[in-house]
Amino acid sequence: MSDAFLSRLPAGLSVLSDTASLTRYSTDASGLRTGTPLLVARPATVAQVAALVTLCAEENRKITIAGGGSGLAGGAAPDDGDVVLSLELLNQIEEIDEAGGTALVQAGVVLETLCAAVEEKGWYFPLDLGARGSCQIGGNVATNAGGNRVLRYGTTRQLVLGLEVVLPDGTIMTMLDRTLKNNTGLDIKQLFIGTEGTLGIITRVVVRLFPRPQARRSALVGLASFAQIAPLLKAARSALPELSSFEVMWDNYVAAAAKVKGKPVPFEGVWPLTVLLETEGADTPMFHAGFDAFLESILENDTVQDAIVPQSLEQAADLWAIRDGIGALFPSLRPFVAFDIGIPLKDMGAFIEQTMAELNARWPYAGNLLFGHLGDGNLHLTTGHLHEADIVPVEEAIYALTCRFNGSISAEHGIGRLKKPFLHYSRDDTQRQVMQRIRQALNPQGLVNAARIID
Amino acid sequence: MSDAFLSRLPAGLSVLSDTASLTRYSTDASGLRTGTPLLVARPATVAQVAALVTLCAEENRKITIAGGGSGLAGGAAPDDGDVVLSLELLNQIEEIDEAGGTALVQAGVVLETLCAAVEEKGWYFPLDLGARGSCQIGGNVATNAGGNRVLRYGTTRQLVLGLEVVLPDGTIMTMLDRTLKNNTGLDIKQLFIGTEGTLGIITRVVVRLFPRPQARRSALVGLASFAQIAPLLKAARSALPELSSFEVMWDNYVAAAAKVKGKPVPFEGVWPLTVLLETEGADTPMFHAGFDAFLESILENDTVQDAIVPQSLEQAADLWAIRDGIGALFPSLRPFVAFDIGIPLKDMGAFIEQTMAELNARWPYAGNLLFGHLGDGNLHLTTGHLHEADIVPVEEAIYALTCRFNGSISAEHGIGRLKKPFLHYSRDDTQRQVMQRIRQALNPQGLVNAARIID
Numbered sequence: 001m002s003d004a005f006l007s008r009l010p011a012g013l014s015v016l017s018d019t020a021s022l023t024r025y026s027t028d029a030s031g032l033r034t035g036t037p038l039l040v041a042r043p044a045t046v047a048q049v050a051a052l053v054t055l056c057a058e059e060n061r062k063i064t065i066a067g068g069g070s071g072l073a074g075g076a077a078p079d080d081g082d083v084v085l086s087l088e089l090l091n092q093i094e095e096i097d098e099a100g101g102t103a104l105v106q107a108g109v110v111l112e113t114l115c116a117a118v119e120e121k122g123w124y125f126p127l128d129l130g131a132r133g134s135c136q137i138g139g140n141v142a143t144n145a146g147g148n149r150v151l152r153y154g155t156t157r158q159l160v161l162g163l164e165v166v167l168p169d170g171t172i173m174t175m176l177d178r179t180l181k182n183n184t185g186l187d188i189k190q191l192f193i194g195t196e197g198t199l200g201i202i203t204r205v206v207v208r209l210f211p212r213p214q215a216r217r218s219a220l221v222g223l224a225s226f227a228q229i230a231p232l233l234k235a236a237r238s239a240l241p242e243l244s245s246f247e248v249m250w251d252n253y254v255a256a257a258a259k260v261k262g263k264p265v266p267f268e269g270v271w272p273l274t275v276l277l278e279t280e281g282a283d284t285p286m287f288h289a290g291f292d293a294f295l296e297s298i299l300e301n302d303t304v305q306d307a308i309v310p311q312s313l314e315q316a317a318d319l320w321a322i323r324d325g326i327g328a329l330f331p332s333l334r335p336f337v338a339f340d341i342g343i344p345l346k347d348m349g350a351f352i353e354q355t356m357a358e359l360n361a362r363w364p365y366a367g368n369l370l371f372g373h374l375g376d377g378n379l380h381l382t383t384g385h386l387h388e389a390d391i392v393p394v395e396e397a398i399y400a401l402t403c404r405f406n407g408s409i410s411a412e413h414g415i416g417r418l419k420k421p422f423l424h425y426s427r428d429d430t431q432r433q434v435m436q437r438i439r440q441a442l443n444p445q446g447l448v449n450a451a452r453i454i455d
Numbered sequence: 456m457s458d459a460f461l462s463r464l465p466a467g468l469s470v471l472s473d474t475a476s477l478t479r480y481s482t483d484a485s486g487l488r489t490g491t492p493l494l495v496a497r498p499a500t501v502a503q504v505a506a507l508v509t510l511c512a513e514e515n516r517k518i519t520i521a522g523g524g525s526g527l528a529g530g531a532a533p534d535d536g537d538v539v540l541s542l543e544l545l546n547q548i549e550e551i552d553e554a555g556g557t558a559l560v561q562a563g564v565v566l567e568t569l570c571a572a573v574e575e576k577g578w579y580f581p582l583d584l585g586a587r588g589s590c591q592i593g594g595n596v597a598t599n600a601g602g603n604r605v606l607r608y609g610t611t612r613q614l615v616l617g618l619e620v621v622l623p624d625g626t627i628m629t630m631l632d633r634t635l636k637n638n639t640g641l642d643i644k645q646l647f648i649g650t651e652g653t654l655g656i657i658t659r660v661v662v663r664l665f666p667r668p669q670a671r672r673s674a675l676v677g678l679a680s681f682a683q684i685a686p687l688l689k690a691a692r693s694a695l696p697e698l699s700s701f702e703v704m705w706d707n708y709v710a711a712a713a714k715v716k717g718k719p720v721p722f723e724g725v726w727p728l729t730v731l732l733e734t735e736g737a738d739t740p741m742f743h744a745g746f747d748a749f750l751e752s753i754l755e756n757d758t759v760q761d762a763i764v765p766q767s768l769e770q771a772a773d774l775w776a777i778r779d780g781i782g783a784l785f786p787s788l789r790p791f792v793a794f795d796i797g798i799p800l801k802d803m804g805a806f807i808e809q810t811m812a813e814l815n816a817r818w819p820y821a822g823n824l825l826f827g828h829l830g831d832g833n834l835h836l837t838t839g840h841l842h843e844a845d846i847v848p849v850e851e852a853i854y855a856l857t858c859r860f861n862g863s864i865s866a867e868h869g870i871g872r873l874k875k876p877f878l879h880y881s882r883d884d885t886q887r888q889v890m891q892r893i894r895q896a897l898n899p900q901g902l903v904n905a906a907r908i909i910d
Contacts (some may be wrong), residue, residue: 175886188886234577238739284745290745322501377634434622
């Protein structure tokens with residue numbers, strides 16, 4: 001059967017089947033391995049994608065879609081015998097509309113490449129996350145990537161104007177809208193945003209651009225208690241319409257991240273909570289005066305206790321290095337669970353309190369580091385120094401608590417294969433049945449990205 | 456059969472069946488009448504909605520959903536014998552979260568009521584449209600309402616965090632998320648936003664709030680040519696992160712609207728294009744200085760030719776009265792077609808040129824008024840003084856042109872019943888088939904809002 005399948009592959013299609021390639025495409029950043037693919041196909045045109053998918057549908061051959069490989073949920077791990085469909089050669093920026101502020105790009109374009117290309121034209125694509133140098137825009141859309149600037153610009157969902165998709169039967173569906181508004185029935189593209197390739201393969205994307213910010217200001221502020229977070233966030237959103245980041249870090253996270261990154265510890269040991277604020281805007285006296293006046297006011301009225309204002313780009317980069325330090329901390333925490341919880345801000349304090357109480361009672365030897373995009377209600381808790389046998393019980397405990405607070409077990413990383421056993425904590429029977437009915441309607445053979453999210 | 460159906464209605468349900476009520480609920484703001492309902496049911500609880508929908512599914516009885524009745528696409532016009540399900544008694548604001556900035560409201564809450572309630576608490580719900588005093592939040596969500604501030608805040612889709620829906624089989628599906636991020640598979644709420652009630656009945660909504668702006672600044676600027684629009688928009692977005700409205704009006708629209716509203720004509724006869732800009736922000740010296748500096752700069756570098764800055768709230772209201780004057784103009788234009796076209800800004804100039812050429816050649820007696828939310832790529836063309844027999848040919852001509860520019864035949868009003876014959880101009884066979892498969896998956900009996908959008 002393999003031979004018959006191989007003989008029918010579209011002419012001109014780039015195919016890898018050496019052992020090194022098959023191994024390389026057998027996992028993603030999660031490290032999960034579930035099998036070895038038959039081959040890696042790398043179409044360079046949308047027509048090649050469609051031809052390959054049509055062939056797989058006819059031959060009943062399963063497809064695993066591969067983007068940049070930075071996923072944390074095991075979504076890119078193939079089963080034995082899968083065709084891995086890599087988008088890496090479908091990597092052209094087809095159009096940057098300098099009048100309207102949109103870009104039409106192929107799915108395999110690396111995020112950082114797209115950002116650089118539009119900035120050259122005076123525009124800005126605000127999506128930003130740690131994997132910017134390897135993740136692809138198709139994967140960003142398929143996982144509805146979040147990142148550092150959701151508060152102002154939304155998740156990837158809000159940045160997508162149009163999509164082209166190859167359906168699981170090989171049909172090309174082109175919906176390359178370039179405007180903010182199109183109320184002509186079901187907004188079909190929403191079916192493919194955040195569904196991690198389970199309903200089809202994204203081949204091209206139209207993204208919304210913003211005028212390139214000319215200036216960026218940041219500050220680190222120290223707070224005495226969690227109760228100050230919500231008032232600070234509201235004050236910042238009121239005074240700074242350009243507020244793009246609101247990143248909260250707990251003191252033990254700041255100390256550990258600064259140490260691993262070789263940076264000085266801000267507010268050493270003084271404040272239990274540190275918030276990194278960042279705004280983007282025009283490089284005008286008013287922009288800078290507005291930011292300075294805001295800092296002054298929150299210090300004066302005790303909304304915050306202390307503030308560090310970087311005096312150079314290097315100092316600002318140091319603050320972000322601490323915020324981004326979690327990746328460097330992972331090795332020393334193994335075995336660990338990296339949570340990506342969504343909880344309404346009003347419940348966040350109680351959630352953290354109960355979570356810590358349960359972790360401290362049941363796993364007193366665990367090391368728990370906390371930070372999060374709290375402006376988005378997104379908390380990243382990393383629980384490390386565990387035993388392997390603790391992993392699932394720790395996950396069950398925290399997800400059960402998340403469920404009790406009506407939270408999300410994945411605010412931004414997605415479900416993939418790894419979180420599938422826990423999906424019921426965030427999605428009830430009715431919702432999972434609706435997901436299944438939609439899957440059945442669009443991917444009835446179940447050949448494309450099977451066994452992700454739900455069965 | 457009616458008697459059997461009536462005898463099974465849920466106990467305590469408010470029902471209207473007098474002739475005046477049946478007539479009143481037989482149409483919406485479009486004026487379309489397609490039949491007379493059996494009765495109008497007004498559930499006051501979600502459980503009553505579910506019981507009624509379950510009954511209708513069992514009895515094979517069609518349901519037409521009624522919100523505030525401000526729709527322009529005939530979506531609320533029932534067929535003979537339909538049950539009209541009005542949400543007007545499901546009108547409680549259940550919760551305003553002052554810490555996180557969210558509100559949980561029932562579908563029948565009137566938009567203006569919601570806005571006032573959250574403003575009292577120091578928050579802001581930015582959705583704003585002419586029908587604010589009658590439209591209901593459930594209808595806003597079901598039609599993905601746009602309006603005056605999409606440029607900054609997005610359409611209703613971007614303002615919805617959570618939804619509760621009664622599915623066509625009577626199942627209540629509760630997804631009352633309160634955070635910006637939840638990547639746990641298909642974002643199911645997107646199925647119900649903008650699908651005009653064809654997949655289920657929205658009963659409760661969680662909306663995102665913003666800190667209440669303390670100040671608002673506006674200006675009317677005059678431009679010599681359409682080519683200046685895109686550079687002005689980009690400059691405004693760069694300099695004014697708070698830019699909330701960018702409304703473009705052509706000279707004959709300004710003259711007609713000013714006259715019908717009894718206001719002085721700005722830039723009388725001098726500039727072919729007028730743009731109404733508005734920003735919202737903190738009432739700080741920086742906010743006002745930033746706006747003034749921007750106006751100065753665009754006058755100095757000839758981005759615009761002239762500017763009028765209102766000196767009082769009354770003067771600002773006069774500018775908006777002209778922008779909102781289209782409703783008052785309709786009676787004198789009958790018979791007319793009010794278009795709601797979406798076109799990328801880069802193609803807007805060419806589209807308008809070809810549209811005007813075709814209208815002038817084929818219907819030289821027509822009066823054509825142009826204005827639009829051009830920041831969103833949304834053009835409202837009203838073609839009036841037609842003969843009744845012209846209506847369909849005019850629609851066909853303009854929608855065919857829209858199709859040639861890959862535009863949308865409805866940027867914000869929706870498809871309903873009235874635009875259904877033209878849907879193929881914006882949605883190809885593949886897209887319409889996908890819509891049908893989704894409809895089949897969720898509304899297989901086809902009893903809820905049948906014959907809207909697609910068959």
